[in-house]
Amino acid sequence: MAAGGTQHVPVLLAEVLAALDPQPGQTIVDGTVGGGGHAEAIADRVGPTGLVVGLDRDPLALERVEQRLAGRPVKLIQANYSDLPELLAQLGISGVHGVLLDLGLSSDQLADPERGFSFASSGPLDLRFNPLEGEPAWRLVERLSAEHLQQLFSRYGEERFSPRIARRIVEVRRRQPIRTSAELAELVCSVVPRSHDTRIHPATRVFQALRIAVNDELRWLEIGLRRIVDCLLPGGRLAIISFHSLEDRRVKEAFRDDARLDVVTRHPVTASPAELGRNPRARSAKLRVALRKPDATTEHANLPPKKALSPPR
Numbered sequence: 286m287a288a289g290g291t292q293h294v295p296v297l298l299a300e301v302l303a304a305l306d307p308q309p310g311q312t313i314v315d316g317t318v319g320g321g322g323h324a325e326a327i328a329d330r331v332g333p334t335g336l337v338v339g340l341d342r343d344p345l346a347l348e349r350v351e352q353r354l355a356g357r358p359v360k361l362i363q364a365n366y367s368d369l370p371e372l373l374a375q376l377g378i379s380g381v382h383g384v385l386l387d388l389g390l391s392s393d394q395l396a397d398p399e400r401g402f403s404f405a406s407s408g409p410l411d412l413r414f415n416p417l418e419g420e421p422a423w424r425l426v427e428r429l430s431a432e433h434l435q436q437l438f439s440r441y442g443e444e445r446f447s448p449r450i451a452r453r454i455v456e457v458r459r460r461q462p463i464r465t466s467a468e469l470a471e472l473v474c475s476v477v478p479r480s481h482d483t484r485i486h487p488a489t490r491v492f493q494a495l496r497i498a499v500n501d502e503l504r505w506l507e508i509g510l511r512r513i514v515d516c517l518l519p520g521g522r523l524a525i526i527s528f529h530s531l532e533d534r535r536v537k538e539a540f541r542d543d544a545r546l547d548v549v550t551r552h553p554v555t556a557s558p559a560e561l562g563r564n565p566r567a568r569s570a571k572l573r574v575a576l577r578k579p580d581a582t583t584e585h586a587n588l589p590p591k592k593a594l595s596p597p598r
Contacts, residue, residue: 293319293320293321293322293391293392293393294320294322294392294563294564294566295319295320295322295323295326295387296387296389296526296556296560296564296566296567296570297526297554297555297556297560297567297570297572298322298323298326300554300572301323301326301385301524301526301572302326302327302330304522304524304549304550304554304572304574305327305382305383305385305522305524306383306522307327307330307331307335307382307383308330308331308335308382309330309331309332309334309335310331310332310334310335311331311335311381311382311383312331312335312336312337312338312378312381312382313327313331313335313336313337313338313381313382313383313384313385314337314338314339314340314366314369314373314381314383314384314385314516315327315337315338315339315340315385315387316340316366316369316384316385316386316509316513317340317341317366317385317386317387317388318339318340318341318346318347318350318361319341319343319346319350319387319389319391319393320346320349320350320353320391320392320393321339321349321350321353321354323385323387324337324339324350324354324359325353325354325357327385328354328357328358328359329357331358332358333358334358335358336358336359336360337357337358337359337360338359338360338362338372338373338376338378338381339354339359339360339361339362340361340362340363340364340365340366340369340372341361341363341364341414342363342364342365342414342415342418342500343363343394343414343415344363344415344416344417345393345397345416346391346393346394347361347363349393360376363415365505365509366384366386366505366509366513367505367508367509367512367513369384369509369512369513369516370512370515370516373516380516380517380518380521381516381517381518381521382517382518382521382522383517383521383522383523383524384513384516384517384521384522384523384524385524385525385526386509386523386524386525386526387526388502388506388525388526388527388528388532389526389527389528389566389570390402390496390528392566394414399411400412400413400416401421401422401423401465401466402466402492402496403466404466404467404470404486404488404492405466405467405470406465406466406467407465407466407467408465408466409421409423409464409465409466410422410423410426410463410464410465410466410468410469410495411423412492412495412496412499412500413499413500414500419499419500419501420499421499422495422496422498422499423462423463423464423465425437425495425498425499426454426458426463426469426495427458427462427463430455431451431452431454431455432451434447434450434451434454434455435447435448435450435451437494437495437498438450438451438490438491438494440494441493441494441495441497441498441503441531442490442491442492442493442494442497443490443530443531444490444491444494446476446477446478449476449477450472450473450476450477450491453472453475453476454469454472457472466492469488469491469492470486470487470488470492473487473488473491474487474488484565484568493529497531502532503531503532503535506532506535506536507535507539510535510536510539510543511539511543514543514545514546514577515545517576517577518577519577519578519579519580520576520577520579521576521577522549522574522575522576522577523540523546523574523575523576523577524572524573524574525572525573525574526570526571526572527570527571527573528569528570528571529569533553533571533573536573537553537573540573540575543575544578545577545578546575546576546577546578547575547576547577547578548573548574548575549574549575549576550572550573550574550575553571553572553573554571554572554573554574555570555571555572556568556570
């Protein structure tokens with residue numbers, strides 16, 4: 286897809302703008318810029334005297350949104366949001382007024398056959414946000430034991446049929462490699478009963494688990510939740526959109542237990558019926574918001590980046 290050719294529709298856009306309340310001249314971080322929809326709207330609010338720092342691990346995402354955001358006060362950087370303290374120091378920014386993390390996949394990633402995020406993709410089962418970093422998912426499927434595959438699907442996907450899926454993978458790969466997303470999705474469908482909810486593909490949890498593993502998503506989220514708070518100015522806001530219970534639980538607990546934060550959303554904000562009609566992918570989105578207390582200390586400000594956990598071996 287050409288630069289600027291994004292097809293992603295940002296979820297909970299009005300709710301994000303209400304939560305962050307961007308004002309002219311402010312500095313806001315979009316730590317997962319994706320298709321650029323949130324960053325574009327925030328940049329329009331902060332205006333030419335403000336700045337949006339847009340981060341993403343996916344270099345292709347940044348290429349796509351560069352044209353969309355051209356002419357707006359946006360600084361795009363390929364980086365992990367957990368390294369925000371170092372990135373802001375390099376930019377000479379002592380603190381920001383808000384940070385947004387949208388932890389979901391973009392439509393652009395799903396539509397790219399070479400990334401493997403779509404169940405129907407005949408391309409390689411990759412699932413990495415950064416195609417040049419880490420180990421593709423097909424390698425995990427190829428080398429992990431049945432026991433480790435079962436643990437991975439259960440831990441990261443909460444898949445109750447993980448034992449039979451893991452056994453079937455090991456059986457099939459003895460005869461032929463499982464290298465594409467379509468092959469894995471077909472295998473899962475052959476052993477998992479289809480849910481009454483036809484909107485949910487039977488392979489959803491398996492793909493979620495593999496994606497989380499190859500990108501170390503939960504570990505980076507935990508690190509980011511601890512480190513990003515000290516990047517906020519007093520009264521600065523942290524807004525996080527999650528798409529499954531593993532993420533949402535960690536965000537909820539981090540907000541609740543962090544003495545530096547006041548929780549704004551006692552319950553997560555979800556998509557309105559009108560938005561669900563326009564964008565069904567918003568059905569699982571949950572937005573939580575917290576603000577930094579005026580008198581919060583910066584006890585974590587100087588912590589170095591932490592290495593993410595490797596996938597099970």
